[in-house]
Amino acid sequence: MITLLKSAKIIDPSSPFHNSVKDILISNGVITEISDTIDTEENYNTITLDNLHVSTGWFDTSVSFGEPGYEERETIENGLSVAAKSGFTRVAVNPNTQPITDSKSAVEYLIHKATNKAVTLHPIGALTQKCEGIEMAELYDMQQSGAIAFSDYKKPVENDNLLKIALLYAQNFDGLVLSFPKNKKIAGEGVAHEGVNATRLGLKGIPALAEEIQIARDLFLLEYTGGKLHIPTISTKKSVALIKAAKSKGLNVTCSTAVHNLLLTDEKLIGFDARVKVNPPLRTEEDRLALIEGVKNGTIDIITSDHNPIDIEEKKVEFSIAKDGTIGLETAFGALNSIFDLETIVTCLSTNPKSIFGIDNTSVTIDSKAELTLFTAESEIVFNENDILSTSKNSIFIGEKLKGKAYGIYANQQLILNT
Structure with missing residues (x-):
């Protein structure tokens, strides 16, 4: 599967693309291209999300x-x-x-x-x-x-x-x-x-x-x-x-x-x-x-x-x-x-x-393994029980105001989104 992340702000101090907004192309679990604009093709799984940010997982x-x-x-x-x-x-x-x-x-x-x-x-x-x-x-x-x-x-x-x-x-x-x-x-x-x-x-x-x-x-x-x-x-x-x-x-x-x-x-x-x-x-x-x-x-x-x-x-x-x-x-x-x-x-x-904990760090750069977290830094919600994904509901943050949220991840050649 080829995945294209559109207009993603990269947050990765180890990457030459840190703090820049780029398109990111992932093929077979590897980042193959990072550019200002990458044209969408028919076989691409194109992801466009509001205020998308990407970091290492x-x-x-x-x-x-x-x-x-x-x-x-x-x-x-x-x-x-x-x-x-x-x-x-x-x-x-x-x-x-x-x-x-x-x-x-x-x-x-x-x-x-x-x-x-x-x-x-x-x-x-x-x-x-x-x-x-x-x-x-x-x-x-x-x-x-x-x-x-x-x-x-x-x-x-x-x-x-x-x-x-x-x-x-x-x-x-x-x-x-x-x-x-x-x-x-x-x-x-x-x-x-x-x-x-x-x-x-x-x-x-x-x-x-x-x-x-x-x-x-x-x-x-x-x-x-x-x-x-x-x-x-x-x-x-x-x-x-x-x-x-x-x-x-x-x-x-x-x-x-x-x-x-x-x-x-x-x-x-x-x-x-x-x-x-x-x-x-x-x-x-x-x-x-x-x-x-x-x-x-x-x-x-x-x-x-x-x-x-x-x-x-x-x-x-x-x-x-x-x-x-x-x-x-x-x-x-x-x-x-x-x-x-x-x-x-x-x-x-x-x-x-x-x-x-002895795990290799990856980087959001070309030819690196794609292990990425996708998130937005802008949205605000008051967290309630309906927002809980876990089986148990014992959240200390029920009723608290939260800023931003995770969209999901790309890891192990799988894209998982919470949208």
């Missing part, structure tokens, strides 16, 4: 689907469709399934389920067996089968020595270790950020200290062991400062933050809507602004939707017992586009995630 490094075990939340097939229509050409899938992705066969199952899809699925293997934090999982075998990193999703590694050994062991095959930043003893039974709003509402608080003390420990261990450490979904001002200082010392540490922590604060707790119950929790305006500055100055490398479908039975209950998590693929770009310029968004959704 986006990669979400923290996505949860239900399958296997929780298919009622989201199947792999529907999840990949949601990702494509939300502009993501790749997703890293967390090991919070049943059974947990802690073996070679579990990794291969996920990859097999995503065969021949437009979106490439990259499994994240469990760091410890059954994500129980006791015995290290089969890291090398999982990597050989296709796992791109190792994490006990949303579960901190409480055993200091276990994390130390994992960081040392993973260096033998250039493995990437993820450590969720939460000290469970300090966090206790908290369900929201420890602050004025939680106190006013009578909710048990999770201190910012619970995150920061864990990050400090992880950085001390990394300094001792060497290796590569990624700290996912940081949420506080001091966490940004700790990681910035570690980078200045030359430690090989990277981090991400979630879209919702960049947009929303614990003011959303008012009303006890369990859709706003996430982990880490929504923090203060001071924390939110520090996260935004961390993205802008490069301390925070990656932005993730932290997409986590939860069925209604576990969300429409009392706030304190509701399950943590929000879906986020559909709203990621529209939310980020309200606070960042397009180059920053593409860097944090595409260039940096691929580099950190």
